[in-house]
Amino acid sequence: DADVTQTPRNRITKTGKRIMLECSQTKGHDRMYWYRQDPGLGLRLIYYSFDVKDINKGEISDGYSVSRQAQAKFSLSLESAIPNQTALYFCATSGGLSRNNEQFFGPGTRLTVL
Amino acid sequence: AQTVTQSQPEMSVQEAETVTLSCTYDTSENNYYLFWYKQPPSRQMILVIRQEAYKQQNATENRFSVNFQKAAKSFSLKISDSQLGDTAMYFCAFAAYNQGGKLIFGQGTELSVKP
Numbered sequence: 001d002a003d004v005t006q007t008p009r010n011r012i013t014k015t016g017k018r019i020m021l022e023c024s025q026t027k028g029h030d031r032m033y034w035y036r037q038d039p040g041l042g043l044r045l046i047y048y049s050f051d052v053k054d055i056n057k058g059e060i061s062d063g064y065s066v067s068r069q070a071q072a073k074f075s076l077s078l079e080s081a082i083p084n085q086t087a088l089y090f091c092a093t094s095g096g097l098s099r100n101n102e103q104f105f106g107p108g109t110r111l112t113v114l
Numbered sequence: 115a116q117t118v119t120q121s122q123p124e125m126s127v128q129e130a131e132t133v134t135l136s137c138t139y140d141t142s143e144n145n146y147y148l149f150w151y152k153q154p155p156s157r158q159m160i161l162v163i164r165q166e167a168y169k170q171q172n173a174t175e176n177r178f179s180v181n182f183q184k185a186a187k188s189f190s191l192k193i194s195d196s197q198l199g200d201t202a203m204y205f206c207a208f209a210a211y212n213q214g215g216k217l218i219f220g221q222g223t224e225l226s227v228k229p
Contacts, residue, residue, distance in 0.1 A: 031215055034176070042205055042219035043159075050214065058216065090159060094215045101147045105159035107182045 002028045005114050006091050006106035013081050014114050019075045023091030031096055032074040033103065034058075034066060037088040046089075049074055081113045116141040118208050120220035127196045128228055134181075135191045136204030145211040148182065148189045153222075154202040162204070165189065167205045196227045 004025045013019050023032065030051050035043040045058030047066040055066060063085060067075045078085055088110050094102040118139045127133035139148070150162040154156040165173045165182050172180050177194045193200055 033216070035217075035219075038149070040221055041118075042118075043207075043217070044180070044219070045216050048214060048216060049155045052116065092159075092217075096215055101209050101211075102149075102161060102164065103217060108157045108159075110157075 002027040004093055004104050004106040005092060006089075007109065008109060010110045012112045012114065015082055019078045019080050019081055019111070021089055021091075021111070022076045023076070023106055025072050025091075025104075025106075026103060027091045027095070028071075029095050029104075030071065031047050031095040032068070033092040033094070034064075034074070034076045035092065036060065037090060037091045037104050037108075043090065046076065078111075078113075081111075083113045085111065086113045087111060116208055116210065116218045117141070118206055118218050118220040120204075120206055120223050122223045124134075124224045125227070127193075128199060128229055130194055131196055132192060132194045133196055133225065135193075135204050135206075135225065137189045137191070137220055139187050139189065139206075139208050141187070141208065141210065143210040143212070145208045147211075148180075148200040149207040149209070149217070150178070150189075151178070151205045151207060151219075152200075152202045153205065154199075159205075162223070163191065181182045193225075198227050198229060201225060201227045 033048040037043045040099040049055045049068045091106040095104045148165045152160045183188045207217045
């Protein structure tokens with residue numbers, strides 16, 4: 001089984017709808033991240049969390065919110081989706097510096113907002 | 115703020131040949147990691163190689179090696195004996211020790227290996 005899973009894998013929604021992307025991990029890592037990938041821009045950080053009570057904004061958090069329900073679960077919500085939020089979204093986990101800061105990525109969620 | 119720049123949006127190489135992908139970065143930090151990630155058409159992000167800034171020796175992983183020039187803030191990836199399975203998007207990424215492990219990514223280089 002995959003260590004980092006994301007649901008759904010693909011989603012098409014309409015402008016103004018609320019949508020939640022979910023991420024689960026079995027690696028036992030405390031650190032979790034949400035990134036967004038756009039062509040020509042690489043991946044950009046939306047939010048990150050070091051534990052259930054520690055959530056931080058990243059580079060492009062406007063229009064997004066997150067919830068860390070447990071060590072293993074980190075959800076990303078778009079309260080009112082807009083077309084320029086169409087992108088590929090990745091969740092990642094890390095064991096921190098003690099684990100060489102390596103991040104492990106989920107398979108991604110392709111989101112299309114019409 | 116840190117930035118990572120990949121100035122080659124697309125590259126191609128013949129199978130079995132060697133190719134080098136460029137990456138430069140800007141930071142005032144002294145302690146950091148640098149990474150190369152591969153993203154094949156499956157879109158999965160796969161770690162290729164990692165370099166710690168305090169290590170002078172360039173990292174190698176089988177056919178993949180880096181040329182890390184700390185003073186020049188350059189971190190290029192060399193792929194030797196290119197294989198068709200190396201066809202992918204490659205991302206250079208930076209993470210400072212004191213910034214929670216956040217990755218700063220470059221724009222990506224799309225590599226095509228031709229038979």
